[in-house]
Amino acid sequence: MENNVSIYGEHKPELEKLLNSILLQVSEIREEMKSQLGIDPVEHCLGRIKSEDSMREKCVRKNLPVTTESALEKIYDAVGVRIVCAFVDDVFTIRDYIVNSGRYEVINEKDYINTAKPNGYRSYHMILRVGGKYHAEIQLRTISMDTWAALEHHLKYKKKIGARQKLIEEELKRCADELASTDLSMQTIRDMILEGDN
Amino acid sequence: MKILLAEDTKDLNKVLCAVLEHEGYDVDAAFDGEEALEFVNNDSYDCLIFDIMMPKKDGIEALKEVREKKIVTPVLMLTAKAEVDDRVAGLDAGADDYLTKPFAMKELLARVRALTRRKNEYEEGDVTYNDVTLKAQTFELSAKNSVRLSVKEFELMQLLMRNTGRRLTAEFILSNVWSREPDADPDTAWLYVSYLKRKLKAVAANVEITGDLETGFTLK
Numbered sequence: 001m002e003n004n005v006s007i008y009g010e011h012k013p014e015l016e017k018l019l020n021s022i023l024l025q026v027s028e029i030r031e032e033m034k035s036q037l038g039i040d041p042v043e044h045c046l047g048r049i050k051s052e053d054s055m056r057e058k059c060v061r062k063n064l065p066v067t068t069e070s071a072l073e074k075i076y077d078a079v080g081v082r083i084v085c086a087f088v089d090d091v092f093t094i095r096d097y098i099v100n101s102g103r104y105e106v107i108n109e110k111d112y113i114n115t116a117k118p119n120g121y122r123s124y125h126m127i128l129r130v131g132g133k134y135h136a137e138i139q140l141r142t143i144s145m146d147t148w149a150a151l152e153h154h155l156k157y158k159k160k161i162g163a164r165q166k167l168i169e170e171e172l173k174r175c176a177d178e179l180a181s182t183d184l185s186m187q188t189i190r191d192m193i194l195e196g197d198n
Numbered sequence: 199m200k201i202l203l204a205e206d207t208k209d210l211n212k213v214l215c216a217v218l219e220h221e222g223y224d225v226d227a228a229f230d231g232e233e234a235l236e237f238v239n240n241d242s243y244d245c246l247i248f249d250i251m252m253p254k255k256d257g258i259e260a261l262k263e264v265r266e267k268k269i270v271t272p273v274l275m276l277t278a279k280a281e282v283d284d285r286v287a288g289l290d291a292g293a294d295d296y297l298t299k300p301f302a303m304k305e306l307l308a309r310v311r312a313l314t315r316r317k318n319e320y321e322e323g324d325v326t327y328n329d330v331t332l333k334a335q336t337f338e339l340s341a342k343n344s345v346r347l348s349v350k351e352f353e354l355m356q357l358l359m360r361n362t363g364r365r366l367t368a369e370f371i372l373s374n375v376w377s378r379e380p381d382a383d384p385d386t387a388w389l390y391v392s393y394l395k396r397k398l399k400a401v402a403a404n405v406e407i408t409g410d411l412e413t414g415f416t417l418k
Contacts, residue, residue: 114402
C-alpha cells in the first residue's frame with residue numbers, strides 16, 4: 001500500500017533533528033531568561049512532526065501533488081513548535097533570540113499580536129529554514145492567546161451554529177480582545193513589580 | 199458636578215453660588231473674564247455660567263477663548279434685557295443657552311440641569327481622537343488593532359479623550375473616575391494610566407499619554 005511509504009521519504013530523521021535542535025535552543029533561551037527574570041518565561045513548549053495523514057490532507061487541500069517535495073518545500077509546517085509564554089513581552093524577547101541566533105534563515109514572520117486576525121486570533125508566527133531545504137513553523141503566544149485558540153478550535157468543529165453564526169463570531173472576537181487587554185494589564189503589573197525590585 | 203460661575207456683581211455672585219451649592223453642585227466663583235479663564239485652564243467643569251458684561255475680559259471674549267481651546271463644556275450666558283445683539287453673539291460664539299436678567303433662580307437651576315443632562319447624553323456616544331476610537335457600548339478601544347477595556351479603564355480613556363492636549367491631575371482623574379471610591383489614591387490613577395499607555399501601544403495608536411503623577415497626564 002502506498003501509505004506504507006512515508007510522505008517525508010527518507011527525510012524524517014532530518015526533520016526530527018531539526019525539531020530537537022529547536023527544542024534544545026528554546027530550553028537554552030529559557031535558562032538564559034530565567035537567570036535574568038528569576039523565573040522561567042515559558043509556560044510550556046510543544047513540538048511535533050506533522051502526522052502523515054495531516055500532511056497528505058494538507059497537500060490535497062492546497063491543491064499540491066501528494067509528494068515529498070510538497071511536504072518539505074511547499075508546505076512549511078512539517079516541523080512545528082509552539083511556545084507559550086506567561087507574558088506578552090516575553091513572546092517578543094524569545095522571537096528576538098531565535099532571529100538573532102543566526103541558526104536559521106527566517107523566511108517569513110507574521111505578527112498577529114500587534115495586528116490580530118479579524119476573528120480575534122493572536123499569535124506570532126515564524127517560518128524558519130535550515131540547509132535551504134527543511135522548514136519549521138514556530139508559533140509564539142501567551143497563555144491567554146493559547147486558551148482562546150484552543151476554545152475557538154473546539155467551536156469551529158461544531159457545525160450546527162446556524163443563524164447565530166454572526167453573534168458567535170462577534171462574541172469570540174470580544175473574548176479575544178478582552179483576553180488581550182488582560183494580558184497587557186498583567187504585563188503592566190509585572191513591569192511595576194520588576195521596577196520595584198530595582 | 200462642578201460649575202464655574204463668572205459674575206462681576208459681588209452680591210449676585212454670592213447668591214448664585216449659595217443657590218447652586220445648596221442644590222449640591224461644587225461651585226468656583228470668578229469675578230471677571232480673565233479669572234474665569236484661569237479657572238477653566240486649571241480645572242474641568244460640567245457647566246460654565248458666564249455673565250456677558252464683565253471687566254478685564256467680557257463673557258463673549260472669554261467664551262471664544264474657551265471654545266478655541268476645544269473645550270466643549272456647556273456654557274450658559276447671562277445677559278441684560280436689552281442686549282439682543284449680545285445674545286446672538288454669545289450663541290454664535292459657542293454658548294449653549296442664555297438667560298436674561300433678572301431671572302428666577304428656579305429657571306437658572308432648570309437650565310443648568312438641562313445643559314448638564316445634554317452633556318451626559320452626549321457622553322454616551324462613541325469618541326474618536328486622531329486614529330483612536332472608543333466605543334461606548336462595547337468599551338472597545340481601537341486603532342490598527344483592538345482591545346476591550348475594563349469599566350474604569352474605559353471611563354479614564356473617555357475622560358482623557360474629552361480633554362485632549364490638557365494636563366489632567368491625579369486629583370481630577372480620581373474625582374471623575376473614582377468619585378464613588380474614596381479609598382482610591384493617586385497610585386490607582388497612575389496604574390490605570392499605565393494600563394492605557396500599554397493598550398494604546400498595543401492597538402498601534404497614533405496618540406500617547408505623557409506626564410506623571412507630579413505634573414498630571416496628557417493625551418495627545
